[in-house]
Amino acid sequence: MELPKIYNTYFLAIISTVGGMLFGFDISSMSAIIGTDQYVDYFDDPHGIVQGAIGSALAAGSIVGALFAGPLSDKIGRRDAIFSACLWWLAGTAIQVACNGYGMLIAGRILNGVCVGITSSQVPVYLAEIAKKEKRGSIIVIQQLAIEWGILIMFFIGYGCSFIAGDASFRTAWGTQFVPAIVLMLGIPFLPRSPRWLAKVGRADKAIDVLARIQAGGRTDDPLVIAEWEEITTILAAEREAPYSGWRRFVKNGMWRRTFAGMSVQAWQQLSGANVMTYYVVYVFQMAGLSGNINLISSGVQYALFIVFTSIVFFFIDKTGRRPLLIYGAIGMGICQFVVGGVLGSYGSYVPGGVGGNENVIIQVTGHPSHVVIAFSYLLIIVYALTLAPVAWVYAAEVWSLETRAIGMALASVANWLFNFALGLFVPPAFHNISWKTFIIFGVLCLGAAVQAFLFYPETAQKSLEEIELLFSKGGPKPWNTKPGDSLLDARIAQVEESQQKGEHFCGKLESTAHSEGLKA
Secondary structure, three states, rough: OOOOOOOOOOHHHHHOOHHHHHHHHHHHHHHOOOOOHHHHHHOOOOOOHHHHHHHHHHHHHHHHHHHHHHHHHHHHHHHHHHHHHHHHHHHHHHHHHHOOOHHHHHHHHHHHHHHHHHHHHOOOOOHHHOOOOOHHHHHHHHHHHHHHHHHHHHHHHHHOOOOOOOOOHHHHHHOOHHHHHHHHHHHHHHHOOOHHHHHHHOHHHHHHHHHHHHHHHHOOOOHHHHHHHHHHHHHHHHHHOOOOOOHHHOOHHHHHHHHHHHHHHHHHHHHHOHHHHOOOHHHHHHHHOOHHHHHHHHHHHHHHHHHHHHHHHHHHHHHHHHHHHHHHHHHHHHHHHHHHHHHHHHHHHHOOOEOOEOOOOOOOOHHHHHHHHHHHHHHHHHHHOOOHHHHHHHHHHHOOOOOOHHHHHHHHHHHHHHHHHHHHHHHHHHHHOOOOOOHHHHHHHHHHHHHHHHHHOOOOOOOOOOOOOHOOOOOOOOOOOOOOOOHHHHHHHHHHHHHHOOOOOHHHHHHHHHHHHHOOO
């Protein structure tokens, strides 16, 4: 017996993006805990490469999860792939709660990472394939909002648990990670499958039905449904006639441009250094002279700012487009990194043995310079929340064709998680060895991200997923000449409306179109 389905796109987004909340929970399950006496005492003051390994274990597992997420999603569907990821999360959380040393802790975080690798790559694919082109950006932004809510909720759970004596403190905090996974598993059966995936596997009747229910309240004669279905079938048939298969699909016939764009935008999200502020914000604020509960609360304020400003971008991402946010966001973040690094380098004092005995933090500023470090750390997160944090997920999910989207987004996520893993290992030793110069390195990388976005990323806002193909095709427009809108789909919708006014009917043609375009799996 099949459960009834709900077709409201915002409901679909809220439920499916609980997968993003899992990612946020895992981030804060460390950042809220690593500075507590209970954690430091139980794990024998992990620092340097040991703490780096603990912090980066999630990313290591996410690389593995993302690698098989694409084939899994193409085989069983986007929705069911997300459901299967929850099983990895439950296993990983159980191991973390029961851990007797950092070996088990790392193992549990790796298993959680497999889940995050699957959900972080396939939730954006699912959302991109169900959303209308005018709202696609804002719908996928909900994924980033879910991550941030997960970070905030888990951070304050960790803060509350810090008042519990002994190892029950962090075990209790980590145990709460079961809750969002169970919520996601209960909600997924009420979500429909992606209509584009259904078309891909030859289930045309069901694909048309789901597309109509999501886009037009079930009306299969709606001009939007007719025009969009024509685009899907035409592009899918053309893709299947292409002479390339396997890995060649991602490099031949101009596809390298999409692969380059999708993977690099995800890599820049990490190389911007903003996740230093989310993973190791406790360390950064220790450099600014904060300690104890004041440090934890100040860190929590940062996460709240994250949510507020990503909520703002939800309302304008589809109007401003992706390019301006990626370009100017990277420049703004670079400036913040330079200021933080410059102030720490100019006014910081070396602290032998580390601030408060923390060997990851060997430099500290006080007075007005500390206020500047805190202010620009907050400003960095604000700019990140408005730009690269949400837009990188949106852009990476949009650039692929239907035949390559699941695996392509998985490749983009692998790029994200590879650099996440590398930075998780790099940052604690970098803070210890080169201290303030770490921020200068990230500032330079941010400027590199802005240059690449200007030269290589065409505008995808307010265009259908199928017509984005033209932007990356050989002889397509230069990226800096593209802008939001000017959708070919709108012109086709107008043609369908005009034909309907003349008495032509399309309902009966949809199924025959699917067959004639060769969509049978």
